[in-house]
Amino acid sequence: MTDAPAAAADSTVKIRLEDLVKHFPGQSEPAVDSLSLDIYEGEIVILVGPSGCGKTTTMKLINRLIEPTSGRIFLDGTDVTHSNPDQLRRQIGYVIQQIGLFPHQTIADNIATVPRLLGWDKKRIAARVDELLETVGMDPIAYRRRYPKELSGGQRQRVGVARAMSADPDVMLMDEPFGAIDPITRDRLQNEFLRLQEQIKKTIIFVTHDIDEAIKMGDRIAILSEQSHVAQYDTPERILVNPADDFVADFIGRGASLKRIGLSRVRDIELQEWPTVPDSASHEELRRALESTDKSAVLVLDSQRRPQRWVNLDHLRRTPGNRALIEIGLPADAVVQPHATLSDTLNEMLTARYSLAIVVDAAHTYQGIVDIDTINDAVRGMRENERGRLRAANEQGEGVASRP
Amino acid sequence: MTAPAPQASTPTAEVRASEIDRRRRSLAGYLFMPVLLTVVLLIVVWWVSSTDLGFTAQRRLSMDSALTRGWRHIQLTIVSTAGVLAIAVPVGILLTRPFARRITPSAIAVFNIGQGVPSIGLIALFALWWAIGFWPAVVALIAYSALPVLRNTMVGLEQVDPSVIESARGMGMTRLAVLARIELPLAIPVMMAGVRTALVINVGTATLATFIGAGGLGEIINAGIVSGNELITVVGSVLTAVLALLIDYLAGIAEDHLRPRGL
Numbered sequence A: 001m002t003d004a005p006a007a008a009a010d011s012t013v014k015i016r017l018e019d020l021v022k023h024f025p026g027q028s029e030p031a032v033d034s035l036s037l038d039i040y041e042g043e044i045v046i047l048v049g050p051s052g053c054g055k056t057t058t059m060k061l062i063n064r065l066i067e068p069t070s071g072r073i074f075l076d077g078t079d080v081t082h083s084n085p086d087q088l089r090r091q092i093g094y095v096i097q098q099i100g101l102f103p104h105q106t107i108a109d110n111i112a113t114v115p116r117l118l119g120w121d122k123k124r125i126a127a128r129v130d131e132l133l134e135t136v137g138m139d140p141i142a143y144r145r146r147y148p149k150e151l152s153g154g155q156r157q158r159v160g161v162a163r164a165m166s167a168d169p170d171v172m173l174m175d176e177p178f179g180a181i182d183p184i185t186r187d188r189l190q191n192e193f194l195r196l197q198e199q200i201k202k203t204i205i206f207v208t209h210d211i212d213e214a215i216k217m218g219d220r221i222a223i224l225s226e227q228s229h230v231a232q233y234d235t236p237e238r239i240l241v242n243p244a245d246d247f248v249a250d251f252i253g254r255g256a257s258l259k260r261i262g263l264s265r266v267r268d269i270e271l272q273e274w275p276t277v278p279d280s281a282s283h284e285e286l287r288r289a290l291e292s293t294d295k296s297a298v299l300v301l302d303s304q305r306r307p308q309r310w311v312n313l314d315h316l317r318r319t320p321g322n323r324a325l326i327e328i329g330l331p332a333d334a335v336v337q338p339h340a341t342l343s344d345t346l347n348e349m350l351t352a353r354y355s356l357a358i359v360v361d362a363a364h365t366y367q368g369i370v371d372i373d374t375i376n377d378a379v380r381g382m383r384e385n386e387r388g389r390l391r392a393a394n395e396q397g398e399g400v401a402s403r404p
Numbered sequence B: 001m002t003a004p005a006p007q008a009s010t011p012t013a014e015v016r017a018s019e020i021d022r023r024r025r026s027l028a029g030y031l032f033m034p035v036l037l038t039v040v041l042l043i044v045v046w047w048v049s050s051t052d053l054g055f056t057a058q059r060r061l062s063m064d065s066a067l068t069r070g071w072r073h074i075q076l077t078i079v080s081t082a083g084v085l086a087i088a089v090p091v092g093i094l095l096t097r098p099f100a101r102r103i104t105p106s107a108i109a110v111f112n113i114g115q116g117v118p119s120i121g122l123i124a125l126f127a128l129w130w131a132i133g134f135w136p137a138v139v140a141l142i143a144y145s146a147l148p149v150l151r152n153t154m155v156g157l158e159q160v161d162p163s164v165i166e167s168a169r170g171m172g173m174t175r176l177a178v179l180a181r182i183e184l185p186l187a188i189p190v191m192m193a194g195v196r197t198a199l200v201i202n203v204g205t206a207t208l209a210t211f212i213g214a215g216g217l218g219e220i221i222n223a224g225i226v227s228g229n230e231l232i233t234v235v236g237s238v239l240t241a242v243l244a245l246l247i248d249y250l251a252g253i254a255e256d257h258l259r260p261r262g263l
Helices: A056-061 A086-088 A107-112 A114-118 A122-135 A153-164 A183-200 A209-218 A235-241 A246-252 A256-259 A283-291 A313-319 A342-352 A373-402 B006-022 B027-049 B053-058 B063-096 B098-116 B119-129 B134-158 B162-168 B175-212 B218-225 B230-258
Strands: A015-024 A032-040 A045-049 A070-075 A092-096 A173-174 A203-208 A220-225 A229-234 A276-278 A297-301 A306-310 A356-361 A366-371
Touching: A015 A056, A032 A153, A032 A203, A032 A229, A045 A056, A045 A209, A056 A173, A056 A203, A070 A220, A086 A092, A092 A153, A092 B162, A092 B175, A107 A114, A107 A122, A107 A153, A107 A306, A114 A122, A114 A313, A122 A153, A153 A183, A153 B063, A183 A209, A209 A235, A209 A256, A220 A235, A229 A235, A229 A246, A235 A246, A235 A256, A235 A373, A256 A342, A276 A283, A276 B098, A283 A297, A283 A313, A283 B218, A306 A313, A342 A356, A342 A373, B027 B230, B063 B134, B063 B175, B063 B218, B063 B230, B098 B134, B119 B134, B119 B175, B134 B175, B162 B175, B175 B218, B175 B230, B218 B230
Parallel strands: A045 A203, A045 A220, A092 A173, A173 A203, A276 A297
Antiparallel strands: A015 A032, A015 A070, A220 A229, A297 A306, A356 A366
């Protein structure tokens, strides 16, 4: 599975690792054993695996903080295995879990580290520092003169990312950058980082032991087993649908189906039609709408077609005919927008105790309905599509190279 | 990304900044020691001048002779401490480099010998083996006080957070740049504590230099002991103590100002 997945064949390879081996002196087994991996430009590639699988060592081989015993590293097609390591590292952003800000330097000096090494002039450095602080959402005037110990953990992490981006490297290495941060801040920083990545489009190698973080952050995930053997290298969707072996399946864990519905969105599935009536309609009109459908309830919309109430026959029977529709039935809860994930949608349903959710657009206008069966079908469909794709690929492979 | 409101965070930042400043002393803190030492000196002067001394004692305790010996004492202290810095700091740096890990224990053992031998014995040994006078005394003092500077240099460098060094190396700083710009500045507080210890040891031990003819305040103390004049002994000891406290005080100020901000 170390071969490039078919879908990425047309993207440019930014980093190529070729048969990398790291054998630490005094250890019987190599820490990284013959690792080959292609990393595509502009992608976040996650190295994920259990503790001690060599993922951090692998990352440090790329900027040669650890020198490989054998094998080759290519950056932009150039062999950098034996180039000057200090020069190489100045082209590669580096963020570690402990962040490692210099405690005796101001935030501005910390961020200016690499530009100074590259000999930028003072004006350019000062402008770049302010720009980066703004990029990571910190006010330059308030923060540039402060010292690291005056910042919170989340702020230090932002400064760490800003510092890694200071000389605008194409490639960034991040070793559990959100590992030491509380879950709420971590979630926020992850989202911010993904939004930032949409603008900066860097090639990022990201190490984590947390499969959920890998699925959330990764364009592509390399699941590593002992000695950095690549168990599977693919997009999160395909890994979840089709784990390559028991190790991967085990590592993803029992929650694979749940994680999968966290990846597909409401806009990717077909919405159901549902009978609706305007809130100005009479009870008689609503009864007719109910009779002409097999659904048990009708959705009442206001004049802007925004969902208001669910009304069924029972509600009609129990209330006098002169009550407005807006006052009877059940509230139209469990409302989602098209960009919501299926997992969010399911969550909304469970919270509202309904078996369906109403889909609206940004202006809150009614679009359609998603119910539990639709979600179930969508998951099944993903799995079958993937199986079909694989079967086709295998048949092709057998025809050409007669591989087992 | 959402910026935390600057208005909301500025006050806390000011509080924190003043916490950093508070670690440097207040004016009263700076003045206490010099005032105390001046008072002690004035008491000594008043006591000496109001006591009827014999002719020899008067000559020994004249302002002139006290100043000459005090100056010699300061020279012994400063020169030997400078020697200690010149030797122990580079050796301490070398011994903390990865390539030197294996020879570190034996190197420290060598420095331990200097500290292990009793000071008077060490000074006598140097006099026997070399000569009497200023320089043998300086060398003996160096051998005696090098260990605290060496140890603190090593401890200071070793306590630097490895993740700070890793991130510096990971950004492409050379080993030498990491040492000069990251490790040494961060090790300064611990190293300075070692230097203060060496200074105080040297002030005290330099009183023994008189036995190999290197002068210093030890001459006054010794003269008091030899002539059985308690007053002279007490004055010599008090002057040594005042000098030790003064030097420690000055080193403390230097330490405050050398400590990098932000620590």
